[in-house]
Amino acid sequence: MDAAAPSDTPGRRDDSGDAAWAQASRDALAATDAALAGRFDAGADAIRLAAERAAAIDAVVAEAWARCIPHAAGLALFAVGGYGRGELFPQSDIDLLVLADGEPDAAAGAALARLFALLWDCGLPASHSVRSAEQCTEAAAGDLTIMTALLDARPIAAGKRACAALARAIAPDRAWPARDFFVAKAEEQERRHARFGDTSDNLEPNLKDGPGGLRDLQTLGWMARRAFGTHEMEPLVALGHVGADEAAALDRERRALGRLRYGLHLVAGRAEERLRFDHQKTLAARLGFADDARNLGVEQMMQGFYRSAAVVRRIGDRLQQRFEEHFDGAAVPEPLDECFELRRGYLAARDHGWPHGDVGEVFALFAAWARLGELRGLHTHTARALAEALDELPSYTAATDVQRTAFLGLLRGPSPVRGLERMARLGVLGRWIPAFAQVSGRMQFDLFHVYTVDQHTLAVLRNLASFATGESDERFSRAHGVYEDLRKPELLLLAGLFHDIAKGRGGDHSVLGAVDARAFCEAHRLGEADTALVEWLVLRHLLMSVTAQKQDIADPAVIHRFAGEVADRERLDYLYLLTCADIAGTSPKLWNAWKDRLLTDLRNATRLALRRGLEHPVAAAERIAETRDAAALLLAGQGIDAATARSLLDRFPAHSFLRARAEQIAWQASALHEAEDAEPARAVVKARLVAAGSPAMEVFVHGADRDGLFAAIVVTLDRLGLAIQQARALDGPGGRVFDSFQVLPDDIRADCDPNAVARKLAAVLAGPLDRVRPAQRTQPRHLRHFRIVPEVEFTATGDGAATILSLVSTDRPGLLADVAHVLRSQGLRVHDARIATFGARAEDVFRVTGDDKQPLGEAACARLRDALLARIDGEAGR
Template sequence: MTAGPVRAGEAGTSASDAEWAAQARETLATEQAALAARFDAGADVDRLLAARAKSVDRQVLAAWRRCVPEASGLALFAVGGYGRGELFPHSDVDLLVLTPERPDTTDGSDRRTEEDALSRFLTLLWDAGLPVGHAVRSATQCGEAAEADLTVLTSLIESRPLDADAGARQALGEAAAPARVWPAREFFEAKRQELRERHSRHGDTSDNLEPNLKEGPGGLRDVQTLHWMALRIIGTSDLESLIAVGQLGADEVASLERERIFLSRLRYGLHLVAGKREERLRFDYQKLLAARLGHVDTDGSLAVEQLMQGFYRSASLVQRIGERLLQRFEEQIEGEPVPEPIDRLFELRRGYLAAREAEWPREPAQIFDLFAVWASRGDVRGLHSQTARALAEALPSLPGFSAAGALLHARFLQLLRGPVPVQTLTRMARLGVLGRWIPAFARVSGRMQFDLFHVYTVDQHTLAVLKNLSIFASGEHDERFTLAREIWPRLRKPELLLLAGLFHDIGKGRGGDHSELGGDDARVFCDTLGLSEADASLVEWLVRKHLLMSTTAQKQDITDPEVIHRFATVIGDRERLDHLYLLTCADIAGTSPKLWNAWKDRLLADLYTATRLALRRGLEHPLAAAERAAENREAARAMLAAFGTGDDEIEVLFARMPESAFRRGRPDQLAWQATALRGMAPGDTRVRARPVAAHAGAMEVFVHSPDRDGLFAAIVATLDRLGLAIQQARVLDGPEGTIFDSFEVIPSDPRHIPAAEDIEQRLEAALAGDLDEVKPPRRTQPRHLRHFRIAPQIVFDATRGGRTQVSLVCTDRPGLLADIARALRHQALRVHDARIATFGERAEDLFQVTAVDDNGSDRALDDNRQEALRAALLACLEGDC
């Protein structure tokens, strides 16, 4: 055995501080590596945490006794997580040095000696590689700090003496006692508010993709907060002891402990793969951690998706049990409430809905009765904790829909047709009822998709879609959705759309086409519940076709009458169109807060309107392009005339516009563009920009200019420099060698929205100079995109009119479109049309291009030109533009 630590001032301190720190660092690293090996072998995580704390204890105590004389009167405590005796591989080592109570007249030399000793002590620990946080206070100062700051108290109530006599321990305990600071009621209310605020901070989109294991909703901090509350209110932090006093059930304790261990293991592994103190499951570490924990890819489920599904399910359960325990703590403080009867089964207790009988539920139908009463009362704060626990225990008795009888089928349909059906479905989902009733929903609970397009788990996305549908149903104005409010009242049976929303993604993770799998599930569900053939067919069709409208709008030219005719043929009737439009809007907006924007709203509204007209006209009478152009021309003429423009001037303005503009533009757009041409001399460049009504930052940019090689690339690069992301580009050839281009843009950063005048001035100035000098800015690829590499796909297709369509699928990045445009410019190609679509990290862009022959005429790309362009685009995507 080695000798114990030598006290400062004693003989035997032959090693220098530098040598001691080096040896301590080596010892800690060796012990850390051994613990990591035990972790990989599946060792109990609590033992590993305790072993890490003991490993650090040995070095901290050795440094303390090396630097601080025993007669100093100082005491050393571990606080925070270190004080609990659980230390993760790279967590901070939080220490409290407790000083004796001293009068202000204490000799200054004594203070300097003490400060020198502590400075040496802390320096040793830092040199040994320990991330130390420390405070130096007397017991009185500890009490004052705890009274002023709840986080200080929290760290103190789990303090652990490292080198402290009985007097120091007692003094510190009294300083943090409820009789001295933060009595139970105040502590509970403050901690509950702190929990709510923390959840709010960590509930944003990025943390849904990269959740915080420690501080996020359902994370380890939630479990610790429950322990702290129990200690302050009940007098013990041992959750098992709460069973005896009726605060928790044995099953709840077991579940909470199981999830704490699971989350602790995730956090321990995260520290190891990150090699530093890291609490967020960043994309950088998710795959590494999944592999380290033994997950492997399977058909339909990546290893990383399995890891994340485990986390989301665990966090959800921690939140659910935590909400119950918070109620019980509240009742412990406030006393038992006086019940307010509702009916023979239910009552209110301090605003919480509760079952009146201890034996509730006596039959599965009473579970649906609970949600029906809840939906009918707007004054319910939530579900009472005892009833929530009874519900959880009764879930195994609730049959799935396929095994249930007609009574339960009817009760569920009543919930869908009753008040606040979306709130009801959301409550059922969060309490585990929906997953029991529809087992396929349980399989997608907590299921994430490892991409940047889907920022929510499948079940949370589904609930977001349903929430959007409830917004449509409310009739309240929402400027994000142009037509939804007026379409919803026409629905024959709104519950059918809710069912389609519930099932639209339920087939994900099975390795096949989720739309087809979900359609099968929806059909079985509707048939089992006894819906009519017409109703069941509509729900099934909506689930199977729920992506049709978005892909048509974003990937095809919806100004082409043939595209509209094909789409309308698939739709078939107005009822399907109404339902599909609403489902599509809700689906896109529920996928990511950033995904829905003004241009998607306009695209879908335009597609809906055009399809409705096609259906009204009759599919046997498709609209010809010339007929569409004539209709748009006359509508634009009427708009211009209404603002005082004479017929002669209208004809002059229209003569400067390409015929294709009348086929593809909207009447209001055509009138605006015509007005922009007023006063232009031949050879002039004119740029106009206008905001899209009711959509902050969305702009339409119109450019009319003599055509020159490189013009498209220069426009795109300038818009990129202005911080504008192009959503769609329409590049038309105007009369007499001019271009007639329009761009639909949104700001890349909503905090910085350029004014229309600035856009006009910057573009006109750029186009007036040497186009070759207009280059896109160089940007560093965002961190998160490095983890989502998509192998580039480049496809060439011939189009009508002697053009070549280039389809490009690749990883998105800042400035991508500007670089692609530059590559097209270097290949001496002309761009005639562009459709830009981005889905998370995935860019799917279409360009119609031509080469120029010796006579200056446009022609399609031959095989050699296609291969040259392919090589240029691939090089561009690698950053060599």
Template structure:
């Protein structure tokens, strides 16, 4: 057996250094090659050259090792397979080898092959290998499509053309995986793989190789072309009309961009790493030459490039899969829709070959036809390609005629409006019509709060709005399906959703800048002055309701009155409420929960009542208390509690409860008081009373207990040990020396909700402890990802309006057990907690506490300084 490329390799019987010496020299040679290639990478040398040169360096080592172990006359052939077979080798990639040999040769060379593979490992090459005969290759390929795919990439290392033909014959479509079966299997494999990543490339830590739009998708297209069309290169596909020259150029451009990211990732991670983790993002962005700019971090620039590349790969992937399917299934007579469009195999296609011929109106007509025919499977690949080629001819709305602008607004008012916008975004049309959207396409924010790119978040918000419009209640939202039908013009809500984040990354207040964009858009598209101002107001104020509900006390009539004055009327309230719910739920799957649903619903209800009453007639505290007492008294009738008994129960409860709490909450707490011993302790827990609460496992926990120092810290520590995260705490002092403490809790990340009865049992047992200071929170390791999003602690002090308590505001990096540790600091400082509002935004905790000293006085300067120092010491410990 001969190999023209191995002429310089020493013969097996040539005197040579020991295997250990050879392996050490090989390791040094590979390390030197890696360092040289890394330097060339940093000089921005062509990525394909780097990949090829790495493969060549490894080829030389592999061939040398072969000559050290295998005799020239051995009846063996050696092939590189998989990615190594393609000649693409990344710095930390392993290599896959196949030895082709008949059974007798395998037996004769068993020990020599063992030495060969061991020598490669000693040289530092992580090697996957197989030794098979031609028949065994056929059997393995039949059994495992992955084996077949790897062998399809076979490249001779120590083999001749006869060996290569024998190998390829062994895996021919006549013997294993005919073209149609191979295509169906690989398409399903891709579907499953995409689902594993949530069917989106827009993950915060995307997988460059396996994720949607990653390198594996490009490789899959290559494998399908090889198996279905018998074409090993793009030129053959172009000649067959299966791939356009423009598509090939685009796909190659994005492949090189992704390959460069992957190569750089291997360098900064210094190990085989395919996931672009937070640990490596900043270092990789710097290595690639990105520099922080105003409102646009280097890491965000790099990630935007990735997301855009992945989106383009997915577009072309969809087209080619459809063409492969057509190649295998054959032609089917088209079904006419109208004079312009038809269905081909269920896909929407333009009849005219020259469509759209530079006509933006024809493009909008395509989307209108698509929306009007729900049975359409998608866009036909040839029409999708024509649309992609026509993108540069699509004008921005600022340059468009009134007729085109009218067409666009008609799409927003027509059927499947949200799906139409999503299609236009996915296919690149929306970014042409609305240039501001192009700027946020693929734009990520380097934090844990926004888990999607801005464009994908926007589409998620619009999909939530579509859910409100469907008429089918969504268990996540308790009243949204009731509010939506009252909207005068639903398209105004869609426009607000489209523009609410469109100015992200411009270096200013994105709400204010987005409002300007929305106003200009409304004027240009012929919206009335009132409607234009309404959309602009929604964009400008899209964070108002969320901030009010999560950072202020919405049980305070003054807070409601101020919010109602800002909103001013019922239409704005309904629109802002729906936009807020859709926005929060579209920011992160973990962000929306039953507590936030009820919080927003409560704020909506309270504001609606304030608007109905009239802003000139705010409710006085005394009137609010009297009204609550009357409402709760009626509710207690269902518990067989008459008016006299209700009055006796109310006398044992804090007046502030009737001012701050919801009637259903007060009634529940009254029944707990009824079942307790005078001056005794009792714990009760229940599911939050909002639809969807049981699904997400939210609980309301009520602790009725004689007051004593350390009580709040003990409760928080016990809930923390139970795997529960506190969303809100409300602490009231009762007239009989007992405290009325209410906590709204959810399972902490990675935990599951325990039953209400179990919460009651654990808290009751803990609070029966004589020495509450023995109850400590669990010590936990900080999650890996939080290390990259550290926030400098901010601690602020102010007094309440009456001067009796001190408000302590705390902004810091969130982590499991944070609140429990903070309360331990309060306890160590001998401070009392009277109220707590807990808000978390990704990795950012923003909490507010009402504190006094042990004599129930506001904190003086000395106590404030001591508390600040103790908290900073706690956070300094977190950082280490």
């Protein structure tokens, strides 16, 4: 094999001076990297800088080769992979291929070992392979990744014969014919996208491998190289496979993504490809993004990324379809009607002038798509025609009544949410509703919202669509049944579409969004009643969530106030469904069986209040009697006679019947009945799953009140990996407590056995409670970037019998256990606790008294505040 190296001279193979040369090369490369970083900060194009860095490393690698490898060794050197493409970002890998005539002999092996050691000393730990041409063929044929890397091979020290040999080794007749390569790369891309949930719109996206990232652009290049012999876009424009505007857009987004990646490598100091929270703010500042009155600089940077990724995906889909037609030939049209046809499973407009700037024709396309069900997508020519026409399409404010009616027809027709998703991805929805375009790609720098605003909105709409299927979904116990009774489901879709549309404008997004929603409904000539309903849903879309999670919905006064705001059962049902869909669409981890039951209980209680009439609020005594009678009936159904049931229920504090459901009371009473023969001093501990197939669990503890009992329970549950969602501690007759806890496993994949939980908790409570201490834990990485200044506030309960402690702080594992430990150390009693977590933000509320069962005085509140802040701040620093 010929190698582009100088002829042998005795002195050139002498390794004396290698150390000095390596150090000089390392210093030169460091200076080059520093100069490139300076130019990057001054705004130089990152793709050009990556190319210059590759050229600088080429020089070092070539000189090292010349120092180490004899010309007669029959070896040639190629850069492969990203290095082969001539793009080296600051921390990118350096991949090399040594092409050999055959198996290298001992002398050649020693020379290569010296070469790679020398490169390491230069600060270039290159990965490498040594293969013959035949071995390259075998490896490429058996591994698509190797084939792809060799496709980018670029000679560093190789003559024409070596280059020709490598080209022959991976020729289509030897490894991966062009069509097979195309199909395999397309399937590979689908699998890669699936690993990221098929969306780039998550909090820490991957610039390189995520959907719409640089790897998608590279995949287009590899496909083009195999099919047409070029990975550049310009020749494809000349061949008619790529439009000039598409080539320009891809080049623009490649440079935008390249700038993000170059900067990320600089701030991370390593080969980091994910935009992690650790680096987002630093990178945004380095790129010149500054906070303004509406958006943080980091949010502006991330929105730019999401929009770039969307463009890459949109154009990439079109180009891949054209490549497919290149291999398989143009499809035979299958006419559907006078306007549309199918081409190999893709929907196409029959008129080459479509859509003539008429958004009504665009809506007709999506209506046809909805009628046909799932297709492969839009035909590439129609998709491009749509992209070119976007700027000509009017928004709803400038549209005709006929066009607005056509849009409403989509909402009322088959698969409306699928249609909205398609319109959003293809840019149509943002043209029709400009406010939607403003939130497209807009992220919120917190842990509560794991999607951009537009993707969250679409997730909410998908949840609403799932309610309409009538198919059972264990996540939602009542939503499907409630949806069936809606008068006009499209009004719920409109509320979902507009509920977050005003985020990022400053001010209350609910208020601003309600204004937008009313304007939209009025323009589309909806009746006043329908318009008012959509407007109210957008304005109050957080009402039910806040009430359920932050207030005591067992309190009749809370239900009465909530019912007064909702006013009628139709609003309640629409709001219930929107709230379920909104919470579940905010984060895959946020919705759980406990929230499902909480919202369902609030809806049921509110329906009862509305049915009775708001002028007849439920009195506490009436509620207690109703719940007690219902619990007695349930106990009778378990075979417990009336006298025994009455005796069991007499042991419960009156507030139990006010705060718990009859079914809960019956379960707890049954546990007491089972423990009649147990040791009196031993606590009764029972646990059960909230619903079949759900990890949510309810834990009940009954026993003699003891100092530190609540704290011991909380700490033990925390040590068992159970996160408390709600805690309720009630004092019963004879100094015995009735404590109940709603819990979820920290790891929802964990197999939590309620009986095992009950046994372990009972064993702890049987021993000395002062030995039960909170576990020491390290704060998770992602929480370190979202520290919330702790807030501690005190208010009196309405009856003046206790003190309400409100705590806001950064959430972390073990937080509640630490708070409970502080409350115990202060000699306080906890009677109720509501635990709410919103991403990184914990908002916990406790009803407490002193050990004398009296509300706290000013001095006690001050001591408690100091102790809590010291504990929270101390643990946050770990």
